Amino acid sequence: MQGTLEKEIGAPGAPFYLAQADECSVFSTAHANKLPVLLKGPTGCGKTRFVAHMAALLNRPLYTVACHDDLAAADLIGRFLLKGGETVWIDGPLTRAVREGAICYLDEVVEARKDVTVVLHPLTDDRRILPIDRTGEELNAAEGFMLVASYNPGYQNILKTLKPSTRQRFISVEFDFPKPDLEAEIVSAESGLEINRVKPLVRLAGKFRSLKGQDIEEGVSTRLVVYTATLIAQGMNVDRAIRAAMVEPLTDDEDVKLGLLDIVAAVLG
Amino acid sequence: MQGTLEKEIGAPGAPFYLAQADECSVFSTAHANKLPVLLKGPTGCGKTRFVAHMAALLNRPLYTVACHDDLAAADLIGRFLLKGGETVWIDGPLTRAVREGAICYLDEVVEARKDVTVVLHPLTDDRRILPIDRTGEELNAAEGFMLVASYNPGYQNILKTLKPSTRQRFISVEFDFPKPDLEAEIVSAESGLEINRVKPLVRLAGKFRSLKGQDIEEGVSTRLVVYTATLIAQGMNVDRAIRAAMVEPLTDDEDVKLGLLDIVAAVLG
């Protein structure tokens, strides 16, 4: 299995990551050819961990920026601050990555303000430059610099989408929740709960995910399955742990909760 | 009864709190395993008091932030201020909590601006870091740090919801108004009114709460029952106290007020 295989080549000290498919080699090839990469996939399926893992494998520093409605270009590039009566320029995380040849990871890039996505353009074509209008500098990206962005296609709406002129600057890699065996292995490793007690939780997560778009907005993440297993490993009652970490986090609707609890009873019987 | 039981183990000097169910042990387990917690429940049912109580039990400092429309990431993280011609960094409450290993409680987190919820992400996964873009610092949360958020599912609307990518980072605990006997005990302890005079007020509160979503937007809070009992304990006429503290605060509609006063007459009559 490729996941197991790629884990073998993981650098010692790299964050634990079990590959789902060939995402590691696509990422490496893109890095070697200076192509930016876009990671598409649902909440909590492991995109952030994957990038941390690859940064360690490729031996590059990693700058992660969680994007949001108010994230502006200056938050990425830098600002002038007053020090001793002087204005001093302070690099933002993108500028630091460009100077150091690091990986810059923009998590949920569609959430950022429009000026952010456009700042990325000259960094994502063959020029690989970052013009800093405020200082008049124009930086050439250092060897090893790579731009990575992620977004969740399930959230796409009319107001928040990547413009084709931005999107067509990235190689895209699709993510999904890990396959059951792989997910059980991950959850057991993260929570310390033995794998046979994890497997029913993963089966339950699969059932919940099939309800996405009907009763619940988003399927249960691997992270929540880890939470549940952690609570159980601490001695909490299984039903109570599932309610706290797999049911209540998904919905506020009493009817939907009852439906989910019925599934719990059916699966865990 | 669990509420009484848990009260027994309360630290001396901890704010008075009567547990409704197993919320104290779920919270303690989450704290021990570095899992963030989301408290769901209606206005005035005791969530804030519960967090103060748990912080005392766990012997952790508590930073409470009341979230609102204009609360921005900088309000949590900190700002540069001018001192003697220098810009000096001043930590916000979240940063202080991260440094000191305190509990940071974000009350009504859905009210905050979007950039706030995203700041929380790297603190709520296994990295437990707080990147401070303005200073270039990246803080590791001190031992004992815990993030707690609350929200009222009754207010949920289309514009203001927690994104699944935020919500699935928390263990969720549901709250409701205390059961009648417990609520009477609480109100009597808070107001100084003897318990037999409190019980009809609690019965009345139960009747009013059953009207929620029909004539009134939100059921009467335990706080208002305490107010009413306080006014009565000061010698105010019972009907007058109920009008001032349990009827007028719920509605401006004259017809609804008359309906509520009819219920008062029927219950206390």
Place this chain on the structure above:
Amino acid sequence: MQGTLEKEIGAPGAPFYLAQADECSVFSTAHANKLPVLLKGPTGCGKTRFVAHMAALLNRPLYTVACHDDLAAADLIGRFLLKGGETVWIDGPLTRAVREGAICYLDEVVEARKDVTVVLHPLTDDRRILPIDRTGEELNAAEGFMLVASYNPGYQNILKTLKPSTRQRFISVEFDFPKPDLEAEIVSAESGLEINRVKPLVRLAGKFRSLKGQDIEEGVSTRLVVYTATLIAQGMNVDRAIRAAMVEPLTDDEDVKLGLLDIVAAVLG
């Protein structure tokens, strides 16, 4: 009559106020028990005067803040200003009231920005604290501090309402225009016009108020009756004074004005 009665106990030097009902004793009880108070009632019925009167009676300083769309938390709490190259903190009116144990009166509180109402929360529960994020201070309200807010239920609209989580933190007292005899007494005292010449104006105001919600947005305030009586006391023709101070201020619609003038003729004719 209670109004007369309470006037008797008014402190010498307190602003003139004739009580409509038991509002003075409810307010005093709330103050003694550290409960915040919300005054509900129409424009110009005497809420502001009442608070000034009570502050004098209770011998507390009074800070009044007229709330509006752009009133932000910083306007209440305070700001840093540059003085001699240093940033110096300047207390806002709420902070001053908290430090001095004064009454802080927020007039038309629903008009304020949302961050204001939430600032009030920790001051209105048993903690009675004001956290000042900008300085890292947490003030305990001094003995005697009281929070009073007012709003006009007639204006309530979907965008501007008090959230239950704010509203259920206040004892509520309802106000209305004074009863005719009381209003005539007030208007005569304020304008210097003898009471027999005031009474028809008060009768006319009553007629106009009954049209509220039909032809006019809001009934005529006691203040406008005082204006009218003042103009008449200065020798202005009665009809001219009524037009300038009781008709033109209510409407711009020519047909509605004619209707009001017909009522004037019928009542005073």
Place this chain on the structure above:
Amino acid sequence: MQGTLEKEIGAPGAPFYLAQADECSVFSTAHANKLPVLLKGPTGCGKTRFVAHMAALLNRPLYTVACHDDLAAADLIGRFLLKGGETVWIDGPLTRAVREGAICYLDEVVEARKDVTVVLHPLTDDRRILPIDRTGEELNAAEGFMLVASYNPGYQNILKTLKPSTRQRFISVEFDFPKPDLEAEIVSAESGLEINRVKPLVRLAGKFRSLKGQDIEEGVSTRLVVYTATLIAQGMNVDRAIRAAMVEPLTDDEDVKLGLLDIVAAVLG
């Protein structure tokens, strides 16, 4: 005729103003009794000139503020400015008027931001105070201070209206275009065109005003009649002058222009 009469008592040096009715005595009475005044009337009918005239008659300085969408409270009250490394307070026009006992005239007050209208409240009741939150000062209005506001009821729309709580703080005086004989006298005096050549222009203005709300948004102002007469007095052809100063300023619609020119032909023959 009252207009002539009042002109007689005009102070030497006061701006030329012909009274339409008793507006001068109502204004004087309001000033003497410290009552604020609201002037209602269409564009260009002489409200601004009237206030300048009354300020001269009453021997008070005059501060005029043209209100607009971005006029904020600080524009009226004042601001801190940096001077020599110190922040220095600079009074705004309202504050200056309050200190000097001047007349402060807020032209088109409905255009101002909401925080402006609320600033006016404590100045328009018997307290006559101006609290300056930024400095912590509370000014008592000097003897002679008067607040005057104007607005054009023809513009009233749902978004921009005076709230009753503001409006009911003013005595209201209605203005309209001057009666034909009076308007001819004014136009002749202002333009230097002899009165017999002015009269047809005034007749034409009357015809145009009767179309308001049908083909044109607002009737032609006295100012435009003065412009027209000025151009004619300079030797411009009458038809050309009317087109440039009475037709083109009213509309861009070619059909409406033709209709207006037909009226010109009919009236001036």
Place this chain on the structure above:
Amino acid sequence: MQGTLEKEIGAPGAPFYLAQADECSVFSTAHANKLPVLLKGPTGCGKTRFVAHMAALLNRPLYTVACHDDLAAADLIGRFLLKGGETVWIDGPLTRAVREGAICYLDEVVEARKDVTVVLHPLTDDRRILPIDRTGEELNAAEGFMLVASYNPGYQNILKTLKPSTRQRFISVEFDFPKPDLEAEIVSAESGLEINRVKPLVRLAGKFRSLKGQDIEEGVSTRLVVYTATLIAQGMNVDRAIRAAMVEPLTDDEDVKLGLLDIVAAVLG
């Protein structure tokens, strides 16, 4: 022909301008009588050139401000800037024009923010003053100062119109594209292309302008005809030049382009 006539009296060194009608004398009369002027007309018909021409004829400096959505009053009036630790006032273009007795030309005035149009009011009535609230100054306009504004009635929409209270402060002069013979003369003079080769282009422009409001938003400007003639004079193929400078600038719709090219073929054969 008046155009030719007025050209004769042009000052040597004044920008080339061929008058369409009596606009030069109306402008001169307005200037002599201190009346502001509003120029109405389509894009690229010569309004800006006309103002430059008149400023030279009248021997006045000219300040031109291109108005836009974000143009605020401070952009016209001036600002405080920090210099050597002091705040220093810097005049804006309107203030400079007022001080120097220059012509201030506000191009596309309807695009400006609302606070701009209101700043103009005290400058456009007989007071001719510019109050500068920030400094407390009140400037009297120097002899020769004149305010000129332009707008394009074709763009008028509900959100962006001149309020009657602003518009009725200006004499209005209507502009249109020059008559064919005049336009050919202008284009030939500007491009250096001989007049017989220009005439078909002018004929074509006339055809295109008749489509305004149907297939194209705005008729082709004289400027574009000059561009086309310039390209041809440089040796570019006529059809190619027309496509680049008269067709592509008008539309992106392929069908409309084909329609325009059909007209080109019909007119130029």
Place this chain on the structure above:
Amino acid sequence: MQGTLEKEIGAPGAPFYLAQADECSVFSTAHANKLPVLLKGPTGCGKTRFVAHMAALLNRPLYTVACHDDLAAADLIGRFLLKGGETVWIDGPLTRAVREGAICYLDEVVEARKDVTVVLHPLTDDRRILPIDRTGEELNAAEGFMLVASYNPGYQNILKTLKPSTRQRFISVEFDFPKPDLEAEIVSAESGLEINRVKPLVRLAGKFRSLKGQDIEEGVSTRLVVYTATLIAQGMNVDRAIRAAMVEPLTDDEDVKLGLLDIVAAVLG
């Protein structure tokens, strides 16, 4: 073939560019005659590369500005910054281009804020001036200065269009994707993949582009074909490379992806 021809005359060291038609000579003529140029065409068809190529050919410096929602006039023109207690003016990219006689390229100009497009007006007519309101300077564009803008007509929407008054100031040149033979030549040169292996990819791109407006928002760019060829040249499986660089970047819809993969199978067999 013209493309080949023009390449011959390319300056040594100029960025590689294969002309599609006569765009190079139109651009040169416009530059020689000081006419601004607007480039219209889809995402990733080579507009940016074309401008870089022409700047090198014409031996002019190039300033490129990627426009976005928050790009304001000051970002182009410059700002004051504090240095050593002084405010120092820093030129923006447009000002630098104007001073140096460079080419200023505004990529996706319709995305910029409205104040930007209007700043361009005095630079695009015969005045060729840049007024800098903040400093009171008025710059004459140096010899060789040229303004170039681009936009993608496919994105045009109601809110974001170039006003005719801006658009009619530019010569327009239309771009499209290169013809198949030319595109294959470009992709092979850029990716290092031999031309026979590139040709099927170009054929596939043509198929995908014909779906624009039906299943996909925008046709696949030449850039993505280069990405795909690069991955293949690195040894990646052809189908995998196409999925990562030509399918996933176009859509998130699973059905559309399957449709695209069917086309891949049909074309590549």
